[in-house]
Amino acid sequence: MLLWSSDLQGLSLLCLFFCSRMGLLLKILVPFVGLVLAFCFYSKEDFKPEMLKGKRVIVTGASTGIGEQMAYHLARMGAHVLITARTEAKLQKVVTRCLELGAASAHYMNGSMEDMALAEDVVKEAKQLWGGLDMLILNHIGYTYFNYFDGDVEHIRKLLEINFLSYVAMTVSALPMLKESGGSILVVSSTAGKIGIPFVAPYSATKFALDGFFSSLRQELIIENINVSITLCILGHIATETAEKTVSHVMQKPGAPKKECALEIIKSGALRKRELYYPYTTVRIPLLIRDWTPEFLDSLIRNSLNVEKVKRS
Ligand SMILES: NC(=O)C1=CN([C@@H]2O[C@H](COP(=O)(O)OP(=O)(O)OC[C@H]3O[C@@H](n4cnc5c(N)ncnc54)[C@H](OP(=O)(O)O)[C@@H]3O)[C@@H](O)[C@H]2O)C=CC1
Ligand SMILES: C[C@H](CCC(=O)O)[C@H]1CC[C@H]2[C@@H]3C(=O)C[C@@H]4C[C@H](O)CC[C@]4(C)[C@H]3CC[C@]12C
Numbered sequence: 001m002l003l004w005s006s007d008l009q010g011l012s013l014l015c016l017f018f019c020s021r022m023g024l025l026l027k028i029l030v031p032f033v034g035l036v037l038a039f040c041f042y043s044k045e046d047f048k049p050e051m052l053k054g055k056r057v058i059v060t061g062a063s064t065g066i067g068e069q070m071a072y073h074l075a076r077m078g079a080h081v082l083i084t085a086r087t088e089a090k091l092q093k094v095v096t097r098c099l100e101l102g103a104a105s106a107h108y109m110n111g112s113m114e115d116m117a118l119a120e121d122v123v124k125e126a127k128q129l130w131g132g133l134d135m136l137i138l139n140h141i142g143y144t145y146f147n148y149f150d151g152d153v154e155h156i157r158k159l160l161e162i163n164f165l166s167y168v169a170m171t172v173s174a175l176p177m178l179k180e181s182g183g184s185i186l187v188v189s190s191t192a193g194k195i196g197i198p199f200v201a202p203y204s205a206t207k208f209a210l211d212g213f214f215s216s217l218r219q220e221l222i223i224e225n226i227n228v229s230i231t232l233c234i235l236g237h238i239a240t241e242t243a244e245k246t247v248s249h250v251m252q253k254p255g256a257p258k259k260e261c262a263l264e265i266i267k268s269g270a271l272r273k274r275e276l277y278y279p280y281t282t283v284r285i286p287l288l289i290r291d292w293t294p295e296f297l298d299s300l301i302r303n304s305l306n307v308e309k310v311k312r313s
Pocket of ligand 1: 060061062063064065066067084085086087088090111112113114138139140141142143162188189190191235236237238239240241242243255
């Protein structure tokens with residue numbers, strides 16, 4: 001089995017974690033881990049901001065949070081940006097800021113991604129504006145509660161439209177241009193799209209759906225030698241306004257910085273990575289133990305939350 005450098009890092013951290021418990025650390029694994037980390041360090045591809053200069057990029061859900069920060073990073077790198085969300089006033093401010101930061105151009109389209117026509121119209125606008133597309137960053141999400149599942153099936157149907165089907169609709173519309181440019185699709189997902197986390201059942205379903213669809217589509221693009229990359233971005237808790245409003249009372253640690261998170265997403269897409277894990281340690285290690293000791297991982301997740309503070313609404 002071919003291990004990627006980032007997986008070697010994850011496995012090394014895992015070995016350190018388990019063997020530090022068994023006192024083997026100083027005898028066997030320190031040299032091994034040293035060799036592995038040296039390999040990982042020297043095998044890293046280098047990201048350069050110039051990679052994004054003049055590139056034509058759509059960022060959805062960019063009126064606030066991680067999407068807003070991605071728009072600003074792209075602007076600093078000299079990209080053309082087209083951003084979407086529902087709140088026009090916020091989008092106007094982000095576009096203005098993007099132009100101040102050096103964007104090659106900056107435009108917005110406002111509307112809800114419940115409407116599949118909007119999803120397709122955003123891609124048509126990119127064709128109208130730029131004649132093509134280099135990067136599609138699918139980031140928006142609909143209203144997400146953090147509580148016991150309330151049995152509301154309609155809420156799940158609506159969230160699947162916003163968080164999943166609109167991503168598929170935009171991808172279908174954008175693929176002809178991305179094939180022409182050899183471009184990239186960045187799909188923003190979550191730890192909750194890879195493992196079972198309590199209190200986010202509807203949201204988690206939509207994120208698992210993204211993994212299934214885009215991981216299968218990536219296989220087909222490879223089979224047909226189509227040069228379009230798909231990067232699935234698996235994020236842990238990030239300190240955005242919405243997340244802090246929703247979960248700060250339950251979380252035992254603060255979220256990771258949204259600005260750094262946004263940059264790591266862009267870098268992973270530009271380097272055409274298969275998946276991004278951010279923050280690496282808190283996301284990658286649970287995934288490494290997920291299939292070996294699922295019950296142990298489930299208990300770790302439950303113990304990482306102040307579950308007593310979640311009251312059925
Ligand atoms: N923050 C975190 O802890 C984590 C976040 N993630 C993922 O990162 C991504 C961004 O998260 P975050 O920045 O926290 O989210 P925010 O809530 O900060 O931003 C969500 C964005 O989506 C837009 N949006 C909301 N509803 C709709 C809709 N119906 N149609 C179109 N756009 C809509 C919002 O703008 P408007 O309201 O104006 O429409 C906003 O721009 C998401 O995919 C999320 O799953 C993953 C793991 C952890
Ligand atoms: C609690 C989870 C981290 C568990 C761990 O030990 O690492 C967080 C991982 C993913 C987070 C949720 C997420 O994906 C974004 C949602 C979007 C909304 O902004 C509200 C917050 C989220 C429900 C967020 C909540 C914490 C996580 C489940």
